[in-house]
Amino acid sequence: xxxxxxxxxxxxxxxxxxxxxxxxxxxxxxxxxxxxxxxxxxxxxxxxxxxxxxxxxxxxxxxxxxxxxxxxxxxxxxxxxxxxxxxxxxxxxxxxxxxxxxxxxxxxxxxxxxxxxxxxxxxxxxxxxxxxxxxxxxxxxxxxxxxxxxxxxxxxxxxxxxxxxxxxxxxxxxxxxxxxxxxxxxxxxxxxxxxxxxxxxxxxxxxxxxxxx
Amino acid sequence: xxxxxxxxxxxxxxxxxxxxxxxxxxxxxxxxxxxxxxxxxxxxxxxxxxxxxxxxxxxxxxxxxxxxxxxxxxxxxxxxxxxxxxxxxxxxxxxxxxxxxxxxxxxxxxxxxxxxxxxxxxxxxxxxxxxxxxxxxxxxxxxxxxxxxxxxxxxxxxxxxxxxxxxxxxxxxxxxxxxxxxxxxxxxxxxxxxxxxx
Amino acid sequence: xxxxxxxxxxxxxxxxxxxxxxxxxxxxxxxxxxxxxxxxxxxxxxxxxxxxxxxxxxxxxxxxxxxxxxxxxxxxxxxxxxxxxxxxxxxxxxxxxxxxxxxxxxxxxxxxxxxxxxxxxxxxxxxxxxxxxxxxxxxxxxxxxxxxxxxxxxxxxxxxxxxxxxxxxxxxxxxxxxxxxxxxxxxxxxxxxxxxxxxxxxxxxxxxxxxxxxxxxxxxxxxxxxxxx
Numbered sequence: 336x337x338x339x340x341x342x343x344x345x346x347x348x349x350x351x352x353x354x355x356x357x358x359x360x361x362x363x364x365x366x367x368x369x370x371x372x373x374x375x376x377x378x379x380x381x382x383x384x385x386x387x388x389x390x391x392x393x394x395x396x397x398x399x400x401x402x403x404x405x406x407x408x409x410x411x412x413x414x415x416x417x418x419x420x421x422x423x424x425x426x427x428x429x430x431x432x433x434x435x436x437x438x439x440x441x442x443x444x445x446x447x448x449x450x451x452x453x454x455x456x457x458x459x460x461x462x463x464x465x466x467x468x469x470x471x472x473x474x475x476x477x478x479x480x481x482x483x484x485x486x487x488x489x490x491x492x493x494x495x496x497x498x499x500x501x502x503x504x505x506x507x508x509x510x511x512x513x514x515x516x517x518x519x520x521x522x523x524x525x526x527x528x529x530x531x532x533x534x535x536x537x538x539x540x541x542x543x544x545x546x547x548x
Numbered sequence: 549x550x551x552x553x554x555x556x557x558x559x560x561x562x563x564x565x566x567x568x569x570x571x572x573x574x575x576x577x578x579x580x581x582x583x584x585x586x587x588x589x590x591x592x593x594x595x596x597x598x599x600x601x602x603x604x605x606x607x608x609x610x611x612x613x614x615x616x617x618x619x620x621x622x623x624x625x626x627x628x629x630x631x632x633x634x635x636x637x638x639x640x641x642x643x644x645x646x647x648x649x650x651x652x653x654x655x656x657x658x659x660x661x662x663x664x665x666x667x668x669x670x671x672x673x674x675x676x677x678x679x680x681x682x683x684x685x686x687x688x689x690x691x692x693x694x695x696x697x698x699x700x701x702x703x704x705x706x707x708x709x710x711x712x713x714x715x716x717x718x719x720x721x722x723x724x725x726x727x728x729x730x731x732x733x734x735x736x737x738x739x740x741x742x743x744x745x746x
Numbered sequence: 747x748x749x750x751x752x753x754x755x756x757x758x759x760x761x762x763x764x765x766x767x768x769x770x771x772x773x774x775x776x777x778x779x780x781x782x783x784x785x786x787x788x789x790x791x792x793x794x795x796x797x798x799x800x801x802x803x804x805x806x807x808x809x810x811x812x813x814x815x816x817x818x819x820x821x822x823x824x825x826x827x828x829x830x831x832x833x834x835x836x837x838x839x840x841x842x843x844x845x846x847x848x849x850x851x852x853x854x855x856x857x858x859x860x861x862x863x864x865x866x867x868x869x870x871x872x873x874x875x876x877x878x879x880x881x882x883x884x885x886x887x888x889x890x891x892x893x894x895x896x897x898x899x900x901x902x903x904x905x906x907x908x909x910x911x912x913x914x915x916x917x918x919x920x921x922x923x924x925x926x927x928x929x930x931x932x933x934x935x936x937x938x939x940x941x942x943x944x945x946x947x948x949x950x951x952x953x954x955x956x957x958x959x960x961x962x963x964x965x966x967x968x969x970x971x972x973x974x975x
Contacts, residue, residue, distance in 0.1 A: 338646070345643040349632070356631045356670075386918075410629055418602055419627030419686070423644040424617035478900075485893045489883040499880065499897075502873035503904055506911035516918055526914055530907055537903055541896040544816055548604035548888035564886045567972055604819070604888045 342425040346433030351440065353410055360406045364399055364445040369452050371395040376456055388457040389464075389515040393508050395449060396442075396468065397475075397501075403441050404479040405496055407434055408487040417487075421546050431480055431542035439476040446472070463524065467514035470527035471507045477535040478503050484545050506530055551613060552577045553694060553724050554599060558608035561594050568594045569746075572608070576742060578693075581720045583735060584728040586746030592728035593624060595746070596696045599726060612694070617645060620692030622700055626683035630672035634663055634682050637671060638689060645690035657685040661711060676703035684712070688719075695719060697727045701734055709734075756959060759952035766945030770796075773938040787851040794844040796943040797837050798863060800950045802905070804834030805874070809902040812895035824891035825965075827898055829958045831877055833950050838871045862912050869908045873901055 336344070354360055375391040411417040420430055446468055454460045479500055486496040507530060513523035556574035560567065568591040576582050584592050597603045599612055600621040612619075628637040635654065642650035658664040661681040666674065671682065680703040687695065700716070701709055716735070719725060727735060732743075774792035808830035815823035845864040846856050859865060877897055884890040 342644060345640055349629070349636075349640050352636065353629060353631050410631065414625045414627060414630065415623065416625075416627050416629055418621075418623065418625075419641070420644070422600060422602065422616060422619065422621055423641065424615065424646070425644050481896075485880060485897070488889060488893065489880065490885075491879075491883040495876075495879055495883055498876040502869055502876065503900065505869055506904075506907050509911040509915040513914055513918060523914060526910065529910075533903060533907065534900075537900060541816075541899065544892040544896050548602070548892065562887075565968060565972070606887075 339426060339429060342429040343433050343436070346420075346429060347436050350433060350437035354437070354441070360403060361441060361444060364403055364441060365448050367402055368395055368399045368445050368449040371398060372449065372452055372456055385458040386516045388453075390512045392449070392453050392457075392464075392515070393471075393511045396446065396471070396511070397504055397508060399445050399449070400438075400442055400475045400479060400504075401497055401500060403438055403445070404483040404500065405493060407438055407480060407483045412487050417546065427543040427546055428539050430546070431484070431539060434484075435476040435480040435538075438480055439472050442472045442475065443469075461515070461520075463514045463520035466524055467511045467520070467527060470524060470531055471511045473531045474507050474527065474534060475504065477531065477538045481538040481542055481545060484542065488545070503534070550578065553613050554582075554726075555611045556609065559595075559598065559605055559610050560607040561591070561598060561603060562606040567606075569598075572744075574742075574744065576724065576726070578724050579721075580741040581725040581727070582742045582744060583732055583740040584726065584744045584746065585732045586730065588730060590746035592730070592746055593698050595744075596621070596623075596698045596726065596728050600696050614692075614694045617690065618693040620687040620690065620695045622683055622687040622695075622697040624698055624702070626671070626679045626686070628671050628679075628682060628686065631670060633668045634658070634671055634674075634685075635667040637682070638685060641686055641689055647690050653689065654685075657688060660715075661685055662707075677705050677708050680704055681708060681711075684715070688715075692723070694724045695726065697725065699729055700727060701729065701731070756952060756955040759948055759955055763945060763948035763952045766941060766948055770938065770942035770945045773941055778934050778938045779932070787848070790844055790848050790851070792938055792942045793946075794841065794848055796939070796946040797844060798841040798867065799943060800946040801834050801837035801841055801867070801870075803947065804830050804837060804950055804954075805870070805898075805901055805905070808834060808898045812898040815891060815895045816899075819888070821888065821891060824894065825961055826958060827895060828881065829954055829961065831874055831894075831898060831901075832957065833954050835871065835874050835878075836953070837946070837950060838867055838874065841867045842871060860916070862909065862916075865912050866905070866909050869912075870901070870905065873904060877901070 372392075372395055375388070375395065379387055379391070408417070411420065417430075421427060450460055450465070450468070482499040482503075483496060486492045486499060489495050507527065510523045510527040510530065514520040514527070517523060552575045554574060554576040556572050559569060559572035559574070561569040572595065574582075584595060586592055594603065598605060598610060600619060601612065601616065602621075628634075632640075635658075638654045638657070639650065641647075642654060647653055654667075655664070658667050661684060663678065663681055663685065666678060671679065674682065680700075684700065687697070700712060704712060716725070716727075727740075729735060732740075770792065774789050778789070778792070780786055780788075808827045811823045811827035811830060814820070815827060842864065845861065845867070849858045849861060849864070850856050857864075877894065880897060881890060881894055884893065
């Protein structure tokens with residue numbers, strides 16, 4: 336394994352281990368996403384199409400992601416551990432990648448509950464939807480991790496993260512909802528892949544600057 | 549004459565409008581010991597953060613001819629995860645710093661700093677003295693060439709203090725040390741080559 | 747003498763902007779013929795599109811300065827990038843305002859989701875407004891400069907991606923009911939458009955220069971005060 340890969344592996348292992356120990360993020364995400372879906376049932380008037388419900392699934396995903404990202408750098412900020420990681424000889428982008436992978440894992444677990452719940456409450460789920468969710472998770476984790484690091488360095492972090500996160504996530508919502516409701520989901524999946532590629536590269540390259548002076 | 553390990557000229561650091569460091573000139577050769585003294589709030593921690601590379605100078609020049617792998621930094625906070633055990637924390641740093649024979653080295657440090665029995669306990673349950681000793685283990689883990697120690701005696705009891713005295717005495721002969729303290733009398737062991745009062 | 751020279755750049759830009767804009771508006775209101783499809787109300791196009799293009803130019807300039815900051819770590823680029831974003835947001839707000847007026851005149855509603863440019867600007871406006879929130883809630887210094895620069899770069903990457911997203915969204919959000927032709931650019935129209943564009947760009951440059959000078963003076967003043975203390 337290359338040095339970079341082993342750094343990422345060590346850091347990812349650390350993040351997953353932390354969650355296993357404290358067990359605070361995952362249960363909250365699961366509970367939140369199901370509660371959100373129930374709220375949406377009451378928010379949809381009777382005559383709403385199932386297409387509207389499909390759109391709302393994505394709202395649930397975005398806000399669940401916000402919750403997950405809000406917790407992403409909490410452990411590093413307490414005790415300023417991030418300084419210790421930044422001082423290590425590893426590439427700083429490895430920190431981003433490891434954190435992004437763990438965020439994606441948490442999101443995937445939350446969606447593993449949310450998607451069946453959605454199928455139960457609202458409408459059946461297509462393969463295109465699942466593909467879109469997987470692709471969107473990558474984009475959310477990539478951009479979200481970078482923005483979460485920025486918010487963590489500021490004073491009003493819980494307030495700032497949603498403001499930073501929501502505008503860049505709009506294209507992901509478009510791609511996701513498109514893949515969910517349109518007859519030809521292929522275009523939207525391709526668009527999601529394009530977004531992922533572009534913003535993953537950008538985030539990977541610029542994380543270094545976000546955590547150093 | 550070999551180039552000094554640390555060179556600073558007219559070093560200045562400002563946080564917003566507040567100027568914390570001003571006009572610092574420094575030359576530290578390899579193997580020397582620098583003691584930085586001054587009351588609380590005089591900028592000792594800021595200077596060490598600048599030397600470590602965590603902060604960038606606002607003005608002036610600073611050159612530290614040691615790579616990140618060669619620097620060991622002891623901060624005010626122990627820089628360890630509270631939810632992980634002592635061993636897990638050092639294992640992570642050991643991997644990141646590519647420490648050879650990681651487990652043996654960690655074990656040896658734990659024994660030396662009397663943390664062996666607590667190595668599988670959550671750091672969150674540690675006392676202040678234990679956390680400080682763990683931080684010292686973390687700092688020394690990768691046998692750094694340059695040691696930046698910010699108040700290394702903070703929180704240590706008498707036993708811990710004598711442990712650290714012995715350790716510093718040994719380290720001062722082998723490595724380059726920068727120690728920031730507001731009680732320079734404690735540093736009886738390491739005879740400073742250079743002094744800087746802020 | 748040197749301050750006058752520096753100020754004169756701002757002064758000459760302001761003069762140029764004033765002249766060009768007055769000329770442009772006069773041309774747009776009095777000289778240019780009516781648009782075949784939309785009539786007199788279409789003339790706001792001569793202000794709306796230049797303002798939009800100027801906004802893009804400001805964000806692009808900000809991204810360039812941001813890139814320079816990250817490459818050289820020279821802090822003065824931070825101020826320049828920030829000021830450019832500020833200009834971009836001001837002109838972005840103007841774009842939304844003029845676009846909204848155009849929508850009201852053309853279709854009777856203050857907002858239409860079918861106008862791609864308008865929706866794009868809404869997203870960009872939100873994005874770059876968050877830029878100010880980011881700066882406001884972070885301690886001034888190299889960290890804040892770095893983060894602002896990265897964010898400004900993300901912004902320009904977001905522009906084409908958002909535009910693509912808006913186009914894709916049309917098929918399920920809002921069928922394109924209204925068909926707007928870009929006006930056929932007869933010679934006189936093109937000239938008027940160019941004059942207005944030059945005017946808005948000059949205005950942006952003048953405001954940029956003005957604000958930058960003011961902020962730099964502020965910084966100098968503070969540094970002098972510090973040195974005396």
